[in-house]
Amino acid sequence: MAYTVYTASLLKEGLVAYLSIRDGETSWTTDVNRATSTETVDDSILSTEAERSEQENIVVGVYSVEVTRDGDRLVPTENRERIRAGGPTVALPAAKNTTANARVAA
Amino acid sequence: MGKYIKDRKPSEDNWMPYTGLEDSDTLPSGDIYVPLEAWKERRDELLTRNSRLGVILENTDDVSEIIDDLDRLDLVVLQFPKMVDGRAFTQARLLRERLKYKGEIRAVGDVLQDQVFYMQRCGFNAFELRDDQDLNSVLKAFDEMSVTYQGAADVDAPIWRR
Amino acid sequence: MYQYSQADHQLLLERVTQFRDQVSRRLKGELSEDEFKQQRLRNGLYLQLHAYMLRVAVPYGLLSSEQMRTLAHIARRYDRGYGHFSTRQNIQYNWPKLEEVPEILDALAAVEMHAIQTSGNCIRNTTSDPLAGVARDEVADPRPYCELIRQWSTFHPEFNFLPRKFKIAVSGAIHDRAAVAVHDIGLRLVKNESDELGLEVYVGGGLGRTPMIGKLIREFLPVHDILTYLEAILRVYNQFGRRDNLYKARIKILVHETGEDEFRKQVEAEWENVKASKLRLRDEDIEAISAHFKDPDYEILPDNDADFDNHLITNPEFAKWVDNNLELHKKPGYRIAYLSLKSPDQPPGDVTADQMDAIADLADRYSLGQIRSTHRQNLVLSDVKLTDLFELWEELTKLGLATPNYNHLTDIISCPGMDYCALATARSIPIAQALTDRFESYDYVNDLGDISLNISGCINACGHHHVANIGILGVNKKGVEVYQLTLGGSAREDAAIGKILGPAFTADEIVDAIGEVLEVYLENREDSEEDFLTTYRRIGQSPFKERLYG
Numbered sequence A: 001m002a003y004t005v006y007t008a009s010l011l012k013e014g015l016v017a018y019l020s021i022r023d024g025e026t027s028w029t030t031d032v033n034r035a036t037s038t039e040t041v042d043d044s045i046l047s048t049e050a051e052r053s054e055q056e057n058i059v060v061g062v063y064s065v066e067v068t069r070d071g072d073r074l075v076p077t078e079n080r081e082r083i084r085a086g087g088p089t090v091a092l093p094a095a096k097n098t099t100a101n102a103r104v105a106a
Numbered sequence B: 001m002g003k004y005i006k007d008r009k010p011s012e013d014n015w016m017p018y019t020g021l022e023d024s025d026t027l028p029s030g031d032i033y034v035p036l037e038a039w040k041e042r043r044d045e046l047l048t049r050n051s052r053l054g055v056i057l058e059n060t061d062d063v064s065e066i067i068d069d070l071d072r073l074d075l076v077v078l079q080f081p082k083m084v085d086g087r088a089f090t091q092a093r094l095l096r097e098r099l100k101y102k103g104e105i106r107a108v109g110d111v112l113q114d115q116v117f118y119m120q121r122c123g124f125n126a127f128e129l130r131d132d133q134d135l136n137s138v139l140k141a142f143d144e145m146s147v148t149y150q151g152a153a154d155v156d157a158p159i160w161r162r
Numbered sequence C: 001m002y003q004y005s006q007a008d009h010q011l012l013l014e015r016v017t018q019f020r021d022q023v024s025r026r027l028k029g030e031l032s033e034d035e036f037k038q039q040r041l042r043n044g045l046y047l048q049l050h051a052y053m054l055r056v057a058v059p060y061g062l063l064s065s066e067q068m069r070t071l072a073h074i075a076r077r078y079d080r081g082y083g084h085f086s087t088r089q090n091i092q093y094n095w096p097k098l099e100e101v102p103e104i105l106d107a108l109a110a111v112e113m114h115a116i117q118t119s120g121n122c123i124r125n126t127t128s129d130p131l132a133g134v135a136r137d138e139v140a141d142p143r144p145y146c147e148l149i150r151q152w153s154t155f156h157p158e159f160n161f162l163p164r165k166f167k168i169a170v171s172g173a174i175h176d177r178a179a180v181a182v183h184d185i186g187l188r189l190v191k192n193e194s195d196e197l198g199l200e201v202y203v204g205g206g207l208g209r210t211p212m213i214g215k216l217i218r219e220f221l222p223v224h225d226i227l228t229y230l231e232a233i234l235r236v237y238n239q240f241g242r243r244d245n246l247y248k249a250r251i252k253i254l255v256h257e258t259g260e261d262e263f264r265k266q267v268e269a270e271w272e273n274v275k276a277s278k279l280r281l282r283d284e285d286i287e288a289i290s291a292h293f294k295d296p297d298y299e300i301l302p303d304n305d306a307d308f309d310n311h312l313i314t315n316p317e318f319a320k321w322v323d324n325n326l327e328l329h330k331k332p333g334y335r336i337a338y339l340s341l342k343s344p345d346q347p348p349g350d351v352t353a354d355q356m357d358a359i360a361d362l363a364d365r366y367s368l369g370q371i372r373s374t375h376r377q378n379l380v381l382s383d384v385k386l387t388d389l390f391e392l393w394e395e396l397t398k399l400g401l402a403t404p405n406y407n408h409l410t411d412i413i414s415c416p417g418m419d420y421c422a423l424a425t426a427r428s429i430p431i432a433q434a435l436t437d438r439f440e441s442y443d444y445v446n447d448l449g450d451i452s453l454n455i456s457g458c459i460n461a462c463g464h465h466h467v468a469n470i471g472i473l474g475v476n477k478k479g480v481e482v483y484q485l486t487l488g489g490s491a492r493e494d495a496a497i498g499k500i501l502g503p504a505f506t507a508d509e510i511v512d513a514i515g516e517v518l519e520v521y522l523e524n525r526e527d528s529e530e531d532f533l534t535t536y537r538r539i540g541q542s543p544f545k546e547r548l549y550g
Ligand code: SF4
Pocket: C415, C416, C417, C418, C421, C422, C423, C424, C425, C456, C457, C458, C459, C460, C461, C462, C463
């Protein structure tokens, strides 16, 4: 069964994020599996909250993504969205001693 | 009217636009500016007025169409319908540098803090800011950069010839 | 290399201050995303598929070792330990944070670097021949003209909001290594009968969804007139370029729709008005800039070396590299070395921070402290002594930068594709890697000889697939990534747009399809001297079509 989650980019970091509503608290997570989908919350609430976050300059470029549930995981239906959720599909070149910023979204 | 800057100072704008679409055919009194079409059509009538005259150009208009009237025009209004539409930059330079126009060149439309620096370099000396702009920040933006490489309306030589 | 003046430094500092303020206004919500986007793009900052991407200008592909170390530092400190060299000789970082970009710009400014106009609808960083100043086939050094164009175009008040982006390339050699034919303006330095230096001016080349080869608008423009002529072209474009349709906004469409002759007339008419302005270069202006690009003090060296010859005989791996990755230098006893960024282990064009640091050290040790980037996404050490080559090669081998494939099949140009790019319709890096794995045999690749294979992840064609001998374009067909083949393109002096061969292949099929294409070439070439493009031009598409679809 397909559900909808809301996604955007975090304004400050630029990272891909998903709307999550827990205990009435709205937040944005970089983990698609922690997104709140229409499985549990009404689409209208999700979209209102997502747009509000954009107005509050927390995120940029809100849109909705179709996902299916696979056990604990939420899997976007479209290829592009799967890559967006999972990161580049190729091995990233990496230097030794990379200090900052690494693996934030991993 | 909104926020208006002339010669780098907040100023009072006394000009009235006349679009030609008004209900009445009579021109308002005082200083008015009209579209190029209206200028061409009613030029003789306009020239009999005692007030100051201006023209507003579409950014597709050829500035050389007013070449013979530049002495009589105190104002030329150029438009930025969208921030990203940069045609009026060229119009302004042609007016100032090629046609040696001395009157007011005014920017209207998306006239924004981050644009006025370029606008003044191209010869604009008056700015009707978009409503959301912060007047003081815009005033500072004129001096944001002290280095320029090219000649333009403000300085005629590139940096290597100054 | 060009040495910054006080004014150049000042300008960078002011620009960083300005951008820092723009970022802070954005974070406070005073600037909308729409408007901030216009500003951040003019500073090379995109919002990509996974994160922001910062594109740093490498003016006409020249880097000092100090600058390279700063690029390494930025990769480590602010990114994920690597960077990506693009087809426009620039370097891109894939993971910077918006908040930290002003700091990155500070670090860049300290070494005379920046991200100014690396994106947005303005005049972009000028590109050039990576062998400028050292090539044997050079008519004149293009770098002084590139630098003049850099200065003229930087924050040009009139041309900062053009209908669309605008790319200029300059080449000063017989062989075109800067792909001038596929730029909005391509300039080639030439001499006329009286031995005066001038430029061929090509306008309206470009790739994307409507690929076009630039039209020769002027056969000989005296070099003194370069900037006035550019100003005239840009002015015509700024006024008359289409703004109603994003896909028709490039100057190539204007030239096409206006007609070459009429466009030329408009430019010449405008030029009449500006050609005598102070923008016209005097001899002393050209001399002053050229002084920055004087030859270093080359040693007088013999053009042979017994040790070198010995290594060639005893070390076949070294010999392969020498065969493929070296170019003759205008001075005897020196060679130009290509550092391949196309190893089997890394995406095309990617370099780690460790590699960057090491390259900087090698440049200091062996190549007068300079590095160049190429439009085929490789690096160049331009002034290596014959006697140092073996040591250099040993070091490069340790670093994974000595793959002997320059201008060969696995020297693949690949755009980032859907692994990074928000506009992509398909992935391109995995295809590049699959091809590299499949064609790992040196002997096979070497036998194929000079060939170009380029991959783009969407119709925007950043991977220049149109001008590759073999081009691959990734598209999305009902949710599946498929790959279209084009054959017969060239980005050199015989520039040509490749032709689509037939229906697209899936990711699984494309590697075999390329294999078949290569077989058809091998079967049909007259001898091993006849390269792919020559054979293709001789036999046409049909043999390839028949093999793949017959
Ligand atoms: S060609 Fe398309 S996918 Fe590749 S970098 Fe350009 S826009 Fe992105």
